[in-house]
Amino acid sequence: MKSGTAETAKIAPKKMSPPQTSADLKAQVMAMHNSFSKRMKQIASYVLDRPEELAFETLAVFSERSGVQPSAIVRFAKALGYSGASQMQKVIRDGLLASNMTLGYGERVRQFNKKVGQASSTGGADILAEYVDADSLSLQNLKETTSADDVSAAVARIIAADTLYIVGFRRAFPVAAYLAYSFQKMGKPTIFIEGVGGFSQSQTRTIRPVDIMLAVSYQPSAEETLACAEIAHQNGAPIISITDSIVNPIARMSVQAFQVRESEVRAFRSLTASLCLGQTLVVGYAFASAEADGL
Template sequence: MTRATNYEQLKAAIEQAYPELPQQLQRIARYALDQPNELALGTVAAVAEAAKVQPSSLIRFANALEFKGFSEMQQVFRGHLVERSSSYRERIDRQRRQGQPATRGAGLLSQFVGDAVSELGQLEESVRAADLTAAIKLVCAAPRVHVLAQRRAFPVACYLAYALSQLDLRVHLLDGVGGMLKETLRNLERGELLIATSFHSYSQDVVDAAASVHARGVRVIAITDSALSPLKPSATVCFELGLASDRPFRSLVAPLCLSQALVVGAGHQLAEAGKGAKGGRPRA
């Protein structure tokens, strides 16, 4: 493995090395990809505490990626941070470091609003314009669009099913009622599209469904949280939102915002192609 010199190379190297890493180093890998800003700014002790590993594990993790030590690897993360130094996420992070947010009443609301703004700032950084464009083209070209999510991600699928149907697209919500998900998946045909959403801890049914239909020639758009998501190998386009998985209450602000951008983008493309949405515009 060649040592990475920029963040994109390092991200790819972590993804490649992840399956062979010991459990402690896998935990660091996930933290590094989910919280690159915290890794860039933290001391060895602070990062180790946040990732719930021993400080020595950070050295071993850096060595596994061909760095001489943690500091050398951290410079790559700091370089990435400098490139986008004025993001909303950093502004919120700076405010939060100045004092602990209140945990009751208006203070609790303020905390969740702050987390949401931070999440949206990270969303804008995480989603590449080329991926959004590619996903929009897949949605508009598919003879049928199927959407699938379970547990806390289910509202994302519901929104997509509703909003895409407002564009006069053929949309099917795979809700798995009655334990019939596997049977329903058999109806998906080559050339159709599945939009699958799942976050850590991932729904095995959703992961298996994406892998199953992908093997049969169905295109897959994955909305997930990490480059290490098990949805990624099945995805034609994969949105890795970098959502923190260690919070007790995780919001859906980022995936819903992304979904809305996907719907409205599809509406514009359909209108330009002469297949306009009802009333001339998408009702997202």
């Protein structure tokens, strides 16, 4: 008969090997995301969407800013196979240092937030200047992180689709409304799922695999947007999403997801980058469709 120690050794789970690169770390977090607790998902959002805030601060400073206890960050790191949080931070930091583009944006945002935090004046001109500066950072980041190939691929998908369904609620509603108005003006058969009377899901049920959905959603996802995206996904229709997080449930259902990082000033978030991306898709569609028609 085998000893208890031998039996324990036999059934003990194999320790996970920690990811050695930032790309591998993000892939592992994405793979495990559905199994994370609410607190773990909060930490995951920083690793995936705002890594610079975790990589270059002490646990104490990061904890104060994020509201996440240092012990939770350590548990998160260990769940990924690391011996502690500092080892995970180093992997994230090395990845950022290898990508000066991402690092530069994160550093500029930190400097801007520090400047705003020290500002004593809250007059109209000062607030305007803060938003102009913050939106400029957001637009520059959009330019650096969105490739021409990504835009061309999205435009090609929209052109190929019979009908374009557009959805976005709450903070995303103005962006969705602009997209619907603009694509309709460009002659694209478009259905704007505005949800009047609570009929958002009913408006979506006619979507087919030959159609396409353009969904705008920010964390936490509006229930209405998520429900419509799920219907489109179940019906076999492709989804293009504009979102602030790659772990947004809608992004995970999408054939193509654009991640935008909107500016935030005094707890109010802008929509400038999302609207700029929307304008890019609309104008790109106008030129591409005209070229296809031989105009």
